[in-house]
Amino acid sequence: MNAWIYEKRRLLLGVAAVILFFLVWEVIFSGLVKLNPLFMSKPSLIWSGFMYDLKSGKVLFELMVSVRPFLFGFIAAVVVGIVVGTFMGWRQKVGYALDPLMTALYASPLVAVAPLVIIIFGVGVPGKTFLIFVLSVFPFIFNTYAGVKAVDQLLVNVVRSMGGNDKDIYFKVIVPSVLPYIIAGGRYAIGRALVGILVGEFYAASAGIGYMIAFYGDMYAIDRMFAYILIMMVIAVAFTEGIRWAERAAFPWRVGM
Amino acid sequence: MSSYISAENINLTFRPKNREAVTALSEFNIDIEQGQFVSIVGPSGCGKSTFLNVLLGLIPPNTGVMSVNGRTVTGPGTDRAMVFQEFGLLPWRTVAHNVELGLELQGVAKGPRRETCQGFIKMVGLTGFENHYPHELSGGMKQRVGLARALASDPDVLLMDEPFAALDAQTRDIMQAELLRIWHEAKKTVLFVTHQIEEAVYLSDHVIVMTKRPGRTKKLVPIDLPRPRDYEMRVSPRFNELKLEIWNELKDELSVGGDEDSGHA
Numbered sequence: 128m129n130a131w132i133y134e135k136r137r138l139l140l141g142v143a144a145v146i147l148f149f150l151v152w153e154v155i156f157s158g159l160v161k162l163n164p165l166f167m168s169k170p171s172l173i174w175s176g177f178m179y180d181l182k183s184g185k186v187l188f189e190l191m192v193s194v195r196p197f198l199f200g201f202i203a204a205v206v207v208g209i210v211v212g213t214f215m216g217w218r219q220k221v222g223y224a225l226d227p228l229m230t231a232l233y234a235s236p237l238v239a240v241a242p243l244v245i246i247i248f249g250v251g252v253p254g255k256t257f258l259i260f261v262l263s264v265f266p267f268i269f270n271t272y273a274g275v276k277a278v279d280q281l282l283v284n285v286v287r288s289m290g291g292n293d294k295d296i297y298f299k300v301i302v303p304s305v306l307p308y309i310i311a312g313g314r315y316a317i318g319r320a321l322v323g324i325l326v327g328e329f330y331a332a333s334a335g336i337g338y339m340i341a342f343y344g345d346m347y348a349i350d351r352m353f354a355y356i357l358i359m360m361v362i363a364v365a366f367t368e369g370i371r372w373a374e375r376a377a378f379p380w381r382v383g384m
Numbered sequence: 385m386s387s388y389i390s391a392e393n394i395n396l397t398f399r400p401k402n403r404e405a406v407t408a409l410s411e412f413n414i415d416i417e418q419g420q421f422v423s424i425v426g427p428s429g430c431g432k433s434t435f436l437n438v439l440l441g442l443i444p445p446n447t448g449v450m451s452v453n454g455r456t457v458t459g460p461g462t463d464r465a466m467v468f469q470e471f472g473l474l475p476w477r478t479v480a481h482n483v484e485l486g487l488e489l490q491g492v493a494k495g496p497r498r499e500t501c502q503g504f505i506k507m508v509g510l511t512g513f514e515n516h517y518p519h520e521l522s523g524g525m526k527q528r529v530g531l532a533r534a535l536a537s538d539p540d541v542l543l544m545d546e547p548f549a550a551l552d553a554q555t556r557d558i559m560q561a562e563l564l565r566i567w568h569e570a571k572k573t574v575l576f577v578t579h580q581i582e583e584a585v586y587l588s589d590h591v592i593v594m595t596k597r598p599g600r601t602k603k604l605v606p607i608d609l610p611r612p613r614d615y616e617m618r619v620s621p622r623f624n625e626l627k628l629e630i631w632n633e634l635k636d637e638l639s640v641g642g643d644e645d646s647g648h649a
């Protein structure tokens with residue numbers, strides 16, 4: 128029993144902290160401080176608000192609205208990011224040319240262009256897709272770029288010296304060494320893509336998780352607003368942990384994971 | 385009449401971008417008969433690894449001709465294999481899969497490939513570590529994986545770049561004996577780079593002493609000790625004479641410690 132606790136202590140402590148957080152939150156607003164439902168809420172109220180929207184099918188509907196542009200934008204970011212990053216790594220001139228521009232775009236708060244994107248692409252899937260793409264493509268570009276540059280020339284030589292051709296070098300050296308960089312880029316990209324969907328739906332939308340957060344906020348339905356914020360958080364955690372788990376399963380050779 | 389392995393007037397200058405050019409080999413010549421065990425000793429940075437890379441076909445020389453078995457070397461080939469100084473293990477492959485690399489690239493089927501490699505893994509004393517990844521191994525263990533990998537691909541010419549440098553003394557002794565056994569049984573030609581004069585004398589038919597950079601062959605010392613070699617031979621007078629002879633050739637090339645007052649007589 129003790130051994131089991133010790134082995135799972137990371138998970139147990141993490142879960143315990145989350146439970147404690149909600150407990151304290153609940154206790155504070157259940158007597159210590161008077162709760163003004165126009166500005167604050169507490170876990171029990173949030174839960175009943177969430178259950179109400181879940182039963183009516185609203186949660187699922189709003190999720191579906193957000194998921195589509197998310198997938199389109201994210202997949203486009205993966206593809207474009209890997210292609211551009213690979214070119215930057217392989218062709219030194221391309222790398223030199225694009226590096227400053229890409230760095231500037233990566234570092235700047237691109238959410239600022241959200242209104243412009245909505246004006247150009249309109250409300251709905253295209254605008255949101257583009258916003259998500261723009262926000263999440265850079266981690267893929269930079270990590271692929273770094274990964275390609277970091278390919279160990281010695282390993283290329285090893286495979287070449289044992290009779291490997293270009294295809295062997297590609298699949299036995301380059302792909303396995305760059306893949307972990309790309310997946311790590313995915314971890315950052317997920318967070319940025321979630322910001323993209325929120326902001327896109329804040330500005331102009333008639334449905335979606337982000338829209339519901341803004342909508343319930345305007346309505347002073349703070350409990351529902353929190354419910355949708357928490358849904359967002361759960362999705363973010365699930366994605367991040369999912370990628371981390373996949374990394375451990377797919378790259379058991381990585382040190383310190 | 386050219387010999388089995390021959391390097392004729394090889395010149396090689398590295399020209400790294402934005403840095404000074406480095407001439408690693410200058411008028412480098414070597415002749416090695418088939419089936420010989422030849423060691424190369426020389427100061428650090430004199431071009432030993434560079435020469436092995438030329439022979440392996442990874443670096444084309446600027447001028448000069450490198451040939452093996454009458455054919456000019458134009459690129460890598462499965463007749464040659466290298467035990468790399470920095471191991472060069474693929475981090476995403478287990479020990480077994482690293483050892484199998486050569487046969488895999490030659491298109492040998494999984495079953496026979498596994499079986500062959502199992503034998504070499506046993507030979508280098510890594511049975512039980514087949515499913516470990518390189519980062520889980522010690523330096524000496526990694527080096528033995530590199531050794532097994534080169535041997536498993538069954539080359540005619542085995543190039544070994546300080547293959548035992550990371551081993552402890554006892555494992556080194558065992559590996560030396562194994563290497564001599566394989567060399568003798570499989571009739572391979574071995575080029576062996578080392579910094580240990582004793583090791584070079586113990587293993588070789590000839591020891592090549594190289595000058596400091598740019599490297600040339602300074603002296604070819606024939607090792608006239610009988611075979612099979614055994615451990616006791618290391619304390620024989622002849623063994624020590626040979627060691628001293630090589631040391632005397634080598635010490636003038638070592639710039640560490642000042643070269644002004646090193647030469648007397």
Ligand SMILES: Nc1ncnc2c1ncn2[C@@H]1O[C@H](COP(=O)(O)OP(=O)(O)OP(=O)(O)O)[C@@H](O)[C@H]1O
Pocket residue numbers: 398399400406407408426427428429430431432433434435469597
């Ligand atoms: N890829 C490279 N680019 C530039 N210079 C290089 C390169 N490889 C080797 N050199 C230079 O060539 C010279 C010879 O290097 P090499 O690795 O052949 O030495 P070595 O004799 O094997 O030394 P050691 O005993 O320390 O392994 C060194 O001065 C080194 O700096």
Ligand SMILES: [Mg+2]
Pocket residue numbers: 432433434469545
């Ligand atoms: Mg070297």
